């Protein structure tokens with residue numbers, strides 16, 4: 001699990017706990033106002049409890065059995081009062097969102113399902129900018145947008161090639177592991193690169209892997225803030241984002257080549273991609289640049305890492321945004 005997401009999941013659990021404490025207090029105030037005898041009974045029950053404690057210290061003349069019987073009688077009286085007034089008998093009991101771990105997040109020395117669920121939600125929320133674009137899943141990926149007519153020079157049609165790209169991506173997502181290759185999506189705008197990235201991200205995140213998505217521009221902004229920001233909150237947010245971008249199991253780096261080319265961005269990108277390769281973490285890079293474009297823009301060091309360590313998938317066809325407009 002990734003520390004920052006776990007911290008957020010725990011913060012949400014803490015929020016649930018304090019909401020429940022507030023609800024307990026509200027209920028108690030409500031009951032005390034409507035059935036004042038309950039308040040008196042509660043005071044008596046507390047008195048008996050205190051006496052029980054005192055007994056251990058030798059400060060009461062009554063026996064444990066006597067005190068327990070009295071406490072029980074008081075509690076029954078209290079339950080009866082609640083019932084007579086139309087309240088469930090546990091109306092004043094502590095409220096737990098998860099009875100299994102009593103909202104501690106741990107049960108039997110393991111992370112409780114409720115906390116895992118919150119963690120998963122945080123993980124998905126992290127992918128929100130990618131998933132916001134709607135239903136981008138393997139099931140909704142359409143091949144009829146790609147022409148079945150093959151070009152002059154090479155024999156295969158865009159549709160044939162994109163069928164293969166689609167199948168490779170789907171198999172990649174389903175079989176994702178730390179032995180998966182890195183992928184590089186190339187091709188012009190509107191060909192489904194971000195779409196297939198989103199489809200992969202959802203499947204891989206559902207398997208419980210840590211998946212992060214960002215555009216090259218967004219990612220470099222985090223690197224810049226981590227390094228140069230004077231605002232400490234902004235700086236530490238950026239630092240944890242950078243840690244996540246470096247350490248997540250699968251990073252989707254979208255739109256490489258659209259960021260501002262500066263000495264800083266070039267070296268930050270190199271060290272990010274190189275660091276992830278060394279750590280054995282997987283990356284999917286999308287770009288509108290071709291081989292020559294990449295080498296020109298990033299120099300031979302980065303180009304040869306991408307060349308040697310990534311499986312390239314060429315996206316073909318016509319801009320689907322434009323096609324949709326034409327078809328209306």
Ligand SMILES: Nc1ncnc2c1ncn2[C@@H]1O[C@H](COP(=O)(O)OP(=O)(O)O)[C@@H](O)[C@H]1O
Pocket residue numbers: 136140141142143145188189190191192193194195196315320321
């Ligand atoms: N095969 C597809 N089936 C259905 N919609 C698609 C397909 N490919 C792309 N789209 C849609 O077309 C638009 C552009 O696709 P996108 O993945 O953003 O292209 P790219 O990232 O290659 O520029 C998006 O709205 C996307 O949902």
Ligand SMILES: [Mg+2]
Pocket residue numbers: 193194195254255286
């Ligand atoms: Mg895109």
Ligand SMILES: [Zn+2]
Pocket residue numbers: 098099100101102103104105106112113114115
């Ligand atoms: Zn739980």
